[in-house]
Amino acid sequence: MEAIEPVYGTATLLLIAAGAVALLLFLIMKVKLHAFVSLVLVSVLTALAVGFPLADIPDVLMFGFADTLGSVALLVAFGVMLGRLLEVTGGAQVLADTLIARFGERRAPLALGVAALLFGFPIFFDAGLVVFLPIILTVARRFGGSLLFYALPAAGAFAAMHAIVPPHPGPVAATEQLGGDIGVTLLIGIPIALVAWYVGVYLVSRFLGARVFVSVSDVVFGAARDAHGRTDAERVENDDAPGNDDAPGKAGVPGERGVRLGQQPPRFGTVLGLLLIPLVLISCDTVLDTLGTAGTLDADEGFPAFLGLLGTTPVALMITVIVAIMVLGKPRTSMEGVRKIVDEALGPICAIILITGAGGMFGGVLELSGIGDALSSSLSDLGFSLILQAFIIATLLRVAQGSATVALTTTGGLIAGSVGEAGLSNPQIALLVVAIAAGATVLSHVNDSGFWLVSRFFGMDEKTTLKTWTVMETTLGLSAFAVALGLWAVI
Template identity: 70%
Template sequence: MEAIEPAYGAGTLLLIAAAAVAILLFLIMKVKLHAFVALVLVSVLTALAAGIPVGDIPDALSFGFSNTLGSVALLVGFGVMIGRLLEITGGAQVLADTLIGRFGEKRAPFALGVAALLFGFPIFFDAGLVVFLPIIMTVARRFGGSLLLFALPAAGAFAAMHALVPPHPGPVAAAEALGASIGLTLLIGAPVAVLSWYVGAYLVSQALGRRIHVDVPKSLFGEINGGRDADGTTDEDPGTTNGGSGRAIDTATPRTAPAFGTVLSVLLLPFVLISFNTVLNTLMTSGVVAEDAGWAQFLRLLGNTSVALLITVIVAVVVLGRRQGSMADVNTILDNALGPICAVILITGAGGMFGGVLRLSGIGDALSGSLSNLGISLILQAFLIATLLRVAQGSATVALTTTAGLLAAAVADAGLSNLQLTALVIAIAAGATVLSHVNDSGFWLVSRFFEMDVKTTFKTWTVMETTLGLSAFVISLLLWSVG
């Protein structure tokens, strides 16, 4: 659906957006209205207030909702299936033990973050986070304390890689629009992402975790929550019925945990498959590979996030689930995985609906049009425009691509060096990262997965995303000055 001609000026639209966010927070935090209901209600009211024709409002609502669900529902569903199998079979415990053995118990949060940085190179933020959840939960349960100490370093790592490093779509699109080298953006963006993560995500998350306690969720992976004790036995009573299916699973029988290599192979499989898609997209864009090459199209199909996770679920069923019992037992395990994520998917979709309404109302276009000639340096202009677009409509990718498009003409006339062009891409990505809030579907994904209320999510996730973006922007300024 295309953006609708704005009914009001930029100032009025921004006031409408601010009022919509305020009403949404009031309904959720004060009235205690369910977040899904509140998001849909405020989306309708915002569409009316912003002047979207009444006949177009249903399409405007479904635009953001269906787009978000199309990318989130399948991967969250497949991801928690993989996670549940890892939990039940003890695979998550095996991986956690190995990581902790290599890095030491005191550096467990750092180990999770480093692993997420490596896994986050080819995979999108939401897909990486959902596959990594069982490892995060297992480590957090083992050592106790606030979940934030372990969850935020990993989540921040996926966010940093997604925003700053090609072949992720945002930095690739921004580099293309500005005429920057994708290869140089990759070579510089990767160390920038690591350094920004360490300062803006890892160190900040440890400070937040010491001040704010968040319990490890018990609903996402059921009561087993960790799969087994150190002796390899589950901690659930024998014969417990799971998921209301009426079929009892004998969880008291000791089972041999899978080998570390098996667990690592299952986790690496989606990342390898997804890398086919992301790398080939980059090669096709640069003309190295023909877009109509049959072999490339097939590999891209395998690398589609949903297809890659589907293949991984099937492999996990064979190499993990079937070792534990019959297919009926495996199906019950998978059923149990899907139940708790209904609210996660619906609330995330509704968050996408709210952001979609803000985009279609013309708020982003009106804002960017009024900011494109600020009379300040290009790199500061890039950061500010991306930040305001991010705050106004929620999507980091939209903020990245829109800001780069707005500045493309000015950048072409400025005669910048290759290093300065790359610094500009990083500055835009930094602005598109900060201040994640209620119009960002990622905000709700983190809130629901970690079972945090809205206020706590603001105090933790929003703060960490902002420090992560600011850290990247400071580095971009340094690169700009020496370029």
């Protein structure tokens, strides 16, 4: 669908968007209305408020919902299947043990982040997070303390690579719009992403983890109970009880988590090879897309098209799950046992998928409301330097309508004319792309479907997600912009 011609001015549209966000937070955090119901209700009210024709509102609602659901449902489903198989066969524990043996307990969060940076080079944010989820949760459960110590460095690494570094679609599209060179953007984007991740994610995660306790999510593990028969939530409530020697942060006794397989766990090489399957397949698709965009080959015909199909994220994850069933599940149990494991994994994720889809619905309503076009026309001549203008426009578009991709591509189109007139070099254009990506990263909140994905994967309520994920995304974006701005001054 296309955005409607705005009925109201920019200021009125911004007030409507702000009022919709405030109402959503009130319904979820104060009234305690379920997030899915709240998101759908506020999406309908927002569509009415901005002036969509009544007959078009159902299609408007389905625009964001179907788009988000189509991309998220298969990823989450195949991801939790893989995670559950890794968990019940001991594969996730083998990975965690190897990681800790190589890097040490104190450096476990750093190791997770570095691994996610490497894994996230060709893989989109949501796919990488799904695959890494069992490893993050296993390490966090083993050492205790807040899940944020382990989850944020990895999730932030995927976010940094996805936003800033080609061949991810956002920076590639912006580079093309501005007439830059993708190779130069890659060479400049990688070191900026690494610095921004270390300062804006890793160091910030240590600060947040020390102040906000988040227990390990049951998305992969199920409701685990310790040797005393208590769940994680029950242990947190009794942290201060006299004589309690099983508080988070201390080594606990592993609990029973539904279907368990007691045979010999798989070898490290087997588990690593399994995780490399989606990495290799998706990498092939990413490289082919990049070569096709550059006109080097026709990625839509013949063998390249077949490789592209295998590298499509849902197909790559499906293949990985089938291989996991053959090499992890089948040697240790019957196919009926594997079916029970998979069913056990799929049960808890219905809410995650629906809430994430509804978050996409809300963002889609704002996107189609014309708020982006109205903001674009108001911000097209700010009078600032190009790099500051790029960051501000991307930030305002991100906050207003939620989609980082829309904010990135819209900003690129807005400033393309000025960039052409300025006659900038390829390194300067690369820094502009980083500035746009930084603005499109900050302030992830309730109109961003990724906000809901992170919230539900890590078992955080909305207030906690705002205090942690939103803060970390903002520090990541600000760190990337600060580095780009400093380099802009000297290039």
